[in-house]
Amino acid sequence: MAANSRKTGVLAALAAGVMLLAVYMIFFYLPPIRDESGAVLSDSFRIFFFHMPIAITSYLAFAIVFVASVFYLREKALKWDIYARSAAEIGALFSFLVLATGSIWAKDAWGWYWIWDLRLTTSLVLFLVYLAYLMLRKSLEEPEKRAQLAAVFGIVGFVSVPLSFFSIRLWRSAHPLMFGGNSGGSGGSGLEGTALQLTLAVNFIAYLLLFAALFAVKVENERMQEAVDEKRYGEFEEGI
Amino acid sequence: MIRSLYIAAKDLKAEFRTKQMFNSMLIFSLLVLVVFSISFGDFLGDSSKVEKLAPGVLWVAFTFAGMLGLSRTFVMESENGCLEALKLCPVDRSAIYTGKVFSNLVIVFLMEIVTIPFFIVLFNYSLDSGTLLLLGLVLLLGTLGFIIVGTLLSALTLSTRTRELLLPVLLLPVLLPVLIPGVEATAGVLAGNGLSGISSELRLLAVYDLIFFAVSHLVFEYAISD
Numbered sequence: 103m104a105a106n107s108r109k110t111g112v113l114a115a116l117a118a119g120v121m122l123l124a125v126y127m128i129f130f131y132l133p134p135i136r137d138e139s140g141a142v143l144s145d146s147f148r149i150f151f152f153h154m155p156i157a158i159t160s161y162l163a164f165a166i167v168f169v170a171s172v173f174y175l176r177e178k179a180l181k182w183d184i185y186a187r188s189a190a191e192i193g194a195l196f197s198f199l200v201l202a203t204g205s206i207w208a209k210d211a212w213g214w215y216w217i218w219d220l221r222l223t224t225s226l227v228l229f230l231v232y233l234a235y236l237m238l239r240k241s242l243e244e245p246e247k248r249a250q251l252a253a254v255f256g257i258v259g260f261v262s263v264p265l266s267f268f269s270i271r272l273w274r275s276a277h278p279l280m281f282g283g284n285s286g287g288s289g290g291s292g293l294e295g296t297a298l299q300l301t302l303a304v305n306f307i308a309y310l311l312l313f314a315a316l317f318a319v320k321v322e323n324e325r326m327q328e329a330v331d332e333k334r335y336g337e338f339e340e341g342i
Numbered sequence: 343m344i345r346s347l348y349i350a351a352k353d354l355k356a357e358f359r360t361k362q363m364f365n366s367m368l369i370f371s372l373l374v375l376v377v378f379s380i381s382f383g384d385f386l387g388d389s390s391k392v393e394k395l396a397p398g399v400l401w402v403a404f405t406f407a408g409m410l411g412l413s414r415t416f417v418m419e420s421e422n423g424c425l426e427a428l429k430l431c432p433v434d435r436s437a438i439y440t441g442k443v444f445s446n447l448v449i450v451f452l453m454e455i456v457t458i459p460f461f462i463v464l465f466n467y468s469l470d471s472g473t474l475l476l477l478g479l480v481l482l483l484g485t486l487g488f489i490i491v492g493t494l495l496s497a498l499t500l501s502t503r504t505r506e507l508l509l510p511v512l513l514l515p516v517l518l519p520v521l522i523p524g525v526e527a528t529a530g531v532l533a534g535n536g537l538s539g540i541s542s543e544l545r546l547l548a549v550y551d552l553i554f555f556a557v558s559h560l561v562f563e564y565a566i567s568d
Contacts, residue, residue, distance in 0.1 A: 230515035237511050241502040251498050254561045261557050265519035
């Protein structure tokens with residue numbers, strides 16, 4: 103356990119260091135950002151460098167929930183349940199941050215906080231599925247049953263996210279890629295040039311490290327919780 | 343397959359003796375339509391606005407009424423240890439699922455067929471028989487998707503503390519990919535577009551039904567085992 107928490111500590115310190123560098127790069131290293139026609143974009147675009155890595159990380163967390171759920175149903179091993187619930191909680195946080203950073207930028211750039219755009223709605227569905235997953239966990243008491251039912255929902259929820267992406271694409275076909283250039287990744291407008299790509303890469307590493315550190319802390323916490331529960335219920339049964 | 347039909351027949355027989363679930367769902371969906379019709383009363387004469395609103399209203403009514411029924415499907419079995427007896431049946435667990443999907447589909451679809459005339463009256467539509475058939479197809483595909491996921495999640499929430507509250511919370515986010523094409527296709531049909539106008543929506547609904555039926559079929563066993 104001690105060696106484990108030391109590793110977690112190193113990971114957390116590393117995440118903090120890279121995060122500082124990433125924030126520094128966004129605000130001081132980045133030159134003014136220009137779009138294809140050469141006009142300088144508003145500084146609010148800098149939030150994109152937070153936004154996109156967080157979004158990718160939240161999808162990654164969701165994939166972990168799915169994989170861990172499948173393995174839990176196959177093997178019934180407690181560790182998979184611990185991985186699933188840890189990833190789900192962090193994923194819920196990250197997917198909320200995606201919506202928050204996206205809305206702040208959208209207010210400045212488009213004038214509205216919210217538009218029923220393809221990616222926005224998909225992120226919203228992701229967030230809602232996470233919330234539902236956590237709600238389901240909260241309302242079940244028996245640990246094994248909770249793990250099993252949550253795993254079932256983890257699988258169903260994961261399948262629904264890509265499907266919502268397609269259904270909204272159909273719905274909004276009248277608005278072909280309105281904002282595709284900006285949120286489409288490094289291939290989009292204004293993202294040419296090494297300074298921008300470097301900043302984006304550093305931010306990606308920062309958020310992946312942050313996720314890894316949070317995940318490690320959470321998994322460790324859950325393990326300790328399980329150990330405490332085992333002790334407590336063990337004593338309870340002895341008491342009878 | 344035959345065995346799941348037996349289970350469905352048992353459910354339908356039990357349901358049509360009392361008609362408890364059917365009646366409450368039907369009255370609920372009619373009430374939703376009436377409430378919307380009253381609150382939109384001012385511009386019901388303006389057909390361009392009705393055309394935009396009505397498909398959504400119809401799906402809201404069906405979704406909420408359907409959810410009312412779905413939360414009952416497995417609660418009904420939990421009395422007198424029926425669920426245990428059902429699990430003891432010499433059939434695959436997934437046959438129970440298929441049977442439940444089938445009986446729920448029949449009940450909810452019947453409820454929708456009875457609701458449609460009231461919808462036409464309240465929102466002042468005049469539809470020919472071809473359009474009605476097409477509307478039936480859209481409703482069937484959409485309802486099938488709704489039931490496929492809803493039956494699984496209804497089994498999932500059976501052992502939770504707040505099952506009636508939890509079912510909508512779990513169901514609605516997962517249901518979004520069926521509601522959007524469903525509403526779009528209904529709007530297309532009601533606006534008089536033919537089959538070709540709504541083919542991409544119908545394809546998406548069919549894909550949703552297939553994918554979720556396959557997934558639910560696989561995981562249902564875990565949702566009811568204890």
